[in-house]
Amino acid sequence: MEEALWFKGIQAKAAALAPTLKRPVFDKIDSRDWDLELGARDQTDPELAIPPEFAHQQLLQVGSLTRSWNLREDLRAQGVIVCDWAEALEKHGDLLQKYFGQAVPIDENRLTAEHAASINNGILVYVPKNVAVKEPITVAYLQDASKKQDFVEHVLLIADVNSSVSYMESLATIGAEANTASIVVEVIARAGSQVKYAGIDRLGQKTTAYIKRVAKISQDAKVDWALGMLSDGKILGDFDSNLIGTGSKADMNIIAITIGDQIQGLNTVVNNYGRKSVGHILQHGVILQRSSLIFDGIGHVMKGAKGADAQQENRVLMLSRAARGDANPILLIDDNDVFAGHAASVGRVDEQQLYYLMSRGIPKKTAERLVIRGFLGPVLTRVPSADVRQRLFAMVERKLIDGQDME
Amino acid sequence: MSELVIKGLHVSIAGKEILQGVNLKLKTGEIHAIMGPNGTGKSTLSESIMGNPAYTVTQGSVTLDGKNLLDMTVDERARAGLFLAMQYPAEIPGITNAEFIHGAINARRPEDDALPMRDFLKELYENMQFLDMKLEMSQRYLNHGFSGGEKKRNEILQMMMIKPKFAVLDEIDSGLDIDALKVVSRGINKMRGKDFGALMITHYQRLLDYVVPDVVHVMMGGRVVAEGGPELAKRLETEGYSKLRDELGLKIELTDEDV
Numbered sequence: 001m002e003e004a005l006w007f008k009g010i011q012a013k014a015a016a017l018a019p020t021l022k023r024p025v026f027d028k029i030d031s032r033d034w035d036l037e038l039g040a041r042d043q044t045d046p047e048l049a050i051p052p053e054f055a056h057q058q059l060l061q062v063g064s065l066t067r068s069w070n071l072r073e074d075l076r077a078q079g080v081i082v083c084d085w086a087e088a089l090e091k092h093g094d095l096l097q098k099y100f101g102q103a104v105p106i107d108e109n110r111l112t113a114e115h116a117a118s119i120n121n122g123i124l125v126y127v128p129k130n131v132a133v134k135e136p137i138t139v140a141y142l143q144d145a146s147k148k149q150d151f152v153e154h155v156l157l158i159a160d161v162n163s164s165v166s167y168m169e170s171l172a173t174i175g176a177e178a179n180t181a182s183i184v185v186e187v188i189a190r191a192g193s194q195v196k197y198a199g200i201d202r203l204g205q206k207t208t209a210y211i212k213r214v215a216k217i218s219q220d221a222k223v224d225w226a227l228g229m230l231s232d233g234k235i236l237g238d239f240d241s242n243l244i245g246t247g248s249k250a251d252m253n254i255i256a257i258t259i260g261d262q263i264q265g266l267n268t269v270v271n272n273y274g275r276k277s278v279g280h281i282l283q284h285g286v287i288l289q290r291s292s293l294i295f296d297g298i299g300h301v302m303k304g305a306k307g308a309d310a311q312q313e314n315r316v317l318m319l320s321r322a323a324r325g326d327a328n329p330i331l332l333i334d335d336n337d338v339f340a341g342h343a344a345s346v347g348r349v350d351e352q353q354l355y356y357l358m359s360r361g362i363p364k365k366t367a368e369r370l371v372i373r374g375f376l377g378p379v380l381t382r383v384p385s386a387d388v389r390q391r392l393f394a395m396v397e398r399k400l401i402d403g404q405d406m407e
Numbered sequence: 408m409s410e411l412v413i414k415g416l417h418v419s420i421a422g423k424e425i426l427q428g429v430n431l432k433l434k435t436g437e438i439h440a441i442m443g444p445n446g447t448g449k450s451t452l453s454e455s456i457m458g459n460p461a462y463t464v465t466q467g468s469v470t471l472d473g474k475n476l477l478d479m480t481v482d483e484r485a486r487a488g489l490f491l492a493m494q495y496p497a498e499i500p501g502i503t504n505a506e507f508i509h510g511a512i513n514a515r516r517p518e519d520d521a522l523p524m525r526d527f528l529k530e531l532y533e534n535m536q537f538l539d540m541k542l543e544m545s546q547r548y549l550n551h552g553f554s555g556g557e558k559k560r561n562e563i564l565q566m567m568m569i570k571p572k573f574a575v576l577d578e579i580d581s582g583l584d585i586d587a588l589k590v591v592s593r594g595i596n597k598m599r600g601k602d603f604g605a606l607m608i609t610h611y612q613r614l615l616d617y618v619v620p621d622v623v624h625v626m627m628g629g630r631v632v633a634e635g636g637p638e639l640a641k642r643l644e645t646e647g648y649s650k651l652r653d654e655l656g657l658k659i660e661l662t663d664e665d666v
Contacts, residue, residue, distance in 0.1 A: 350497070351460060358485065367482070
């Protein structure tokens with residue numbers, strides 16, 4: 001592909017840079033011996049059977065292959081672009097050249113550089129100026145773990161000036177081979193745009209993944225995140241909202257569940273650069289069995305961000321004595337004229353609540369799930385779309401049942 | 408007819424023995440009252456029958472139609488036909504009252520035979536109206552932000568919907584004004600019949616004016632020390648617990664004696 005020469009150049013540069021960079025730091029998680037190195041040859045099976053629940057996505061990618069995709073005609077007529085990485089390189093090089101790496105610089109850390117060097121599929125979503133996409137764009141990225149191979153997926157979502165779009169992504173794994181996944185999502189929310197981004201991750205037990213999702217948010221633009229971190233493997237998640245413009249807003253609502261002996265570390269960051277920018281983090285996590293979940297919430301208000309608002313709430317609930325969890329709120333304030341606040345808690349499930357529910361005949365596991373649902377309720381109710389709320393709820397329930405069945 | 412039998416029940420909490428050999432027999436069709444001064448083990452009795460993990464049974468048995476409840480988990484006891492209206496019902500955000508009660512009923516039915524939502528709501532609303540409850544309370548989170556009186560009504564509502572064989576009502580009258588007491592009593596009286604038995608735990612005679620018991624037991628010092636008809640409750644109301652204690656020659660200190 002002639003058009004992609006510039007991109008090959010970037011990839012070569014990233015590959016050269018990677019060894020000189022450090023891995024990102026996750027508080028209280030020792031990931032030194034995690035297999036996050038990329039390099040296992042891609043050999044996606046084009047015939048791999050797809051679970052029926054993923055059949056009705058607008059775009060379905062399995063490993064490095066795009067299996068199906070149907071963009072509605074009305075969107076196409078409005079100039080909306082939804083395409084896979086190969087087509088983006090071929091037909092929309094101008095957009096990629098302009099925006100690729102804007103939210104996640106390739107040299108941010110070793111893992112972002114390795115990612116850029118090894119991208120094997122991805123998606124470009126572009127919503128032109130003043131266009132409102134009413135129906136959500138739904139996509140699924142399935143990792144092919146039927147063989148030993150990396151899964152390196154890049155998402156670039158651009159909401160141009162005064163546009164609005166709702167995007168819902170599912171990540172999952174087919175197969176049980178131990179593999180590495182590297183997912184980077186860049187959201188570019190240009191002035192006055194509205195982006196609703198929902199991501200529900202359920203990568204497999206043998207998957208070790210670095211997942212980075214970053215939004216760059218311009219003046220009066222707003223990004224709503226709803227993330228279900230429901231993967232079963234070893235996960236490092238790095239989620240940032242960079243509030244660049246005056247009056248920009250980000251709402252980061254995150255639910256995480258860990259089961260078995262998995263480890264999940266999540267850094268959720270809001271950087272307020274713009275005046276009167278507003279960033280809220282709300283993350284609740286549930287920890288079963290011997291698993292670990294560490295939440296760091298970081299609110300950083302930069303000098304000059306007058307009137308900025310940075311709020312966060314991080315809570316974890318542990319269901320067993322062997323569970324390990326932490327919720328650390330960190331506020332860094334470099335300007336005087338700001339509103340900032342945080343709340344955090346690490347607690348165990350309330351025995352009296354369980355007793356009460358069971359005294360009405362409800363079995364213990366169901367009672368536990370009801371108490372957990374109550375704990376996660378404040379995050380679920382903040383998710384603006386009813387569809388996403390329902391799907392997130394169903395996936396939470398499913399993961400909890402899978403977790404309880406391991407006992 | 409069903410039978411709930413408590414034999415020689417000893418119960419400790421945090422290493423301290425509270426019940427020191429309680430014997431009671433209850434049949435469906437009967438309503439019993441347990442009266443007694445503060446700190447005498449009445450709530451311990453109800454919580455240990457239900458299986459609250461904070462209480463340890465050290466001796467004795469509790470059987471329902473011959474089956475030992477003490478071998479069962481809390482939810483199994485409930486499904487065997489036991490219900491406890493709690494003194495301090497837990498608040499659980501995130502699950503609505505209606506969802507919860509529907510779930511509790513369905514936990515007693517085969518998985519493929521859930522009670523249809525329409526039938527459930529019809530019955531729920533009828534019972535709520537009977538208990539002077541606002542229908543919107545069915546959509547509020549379980550006991551979340553309910554007043555003391557609302558929680559008590561909600562306990563009775565659950566009992567009416569679940570229809571247990573035996574209900575233990577632990578101070579269902581505490582914190583209620585006369586109007587609410589009448590409403591709660593109306594609920595209990597509606598349940599009264601050959602398939603339902605109740606054990607009402609109370610300090611005061613007042614509840615027993617509205618729900619007249621067949622048998623009154625008096626507990627002191629972790630034991631049942633006297634038994635009689637409704638007239639026994641009336642006598643306690645006029646004479647107090649200390650007179651009965653002295654008549655029986657018991658050496659028990661009443662918690663609130665000096666107050």
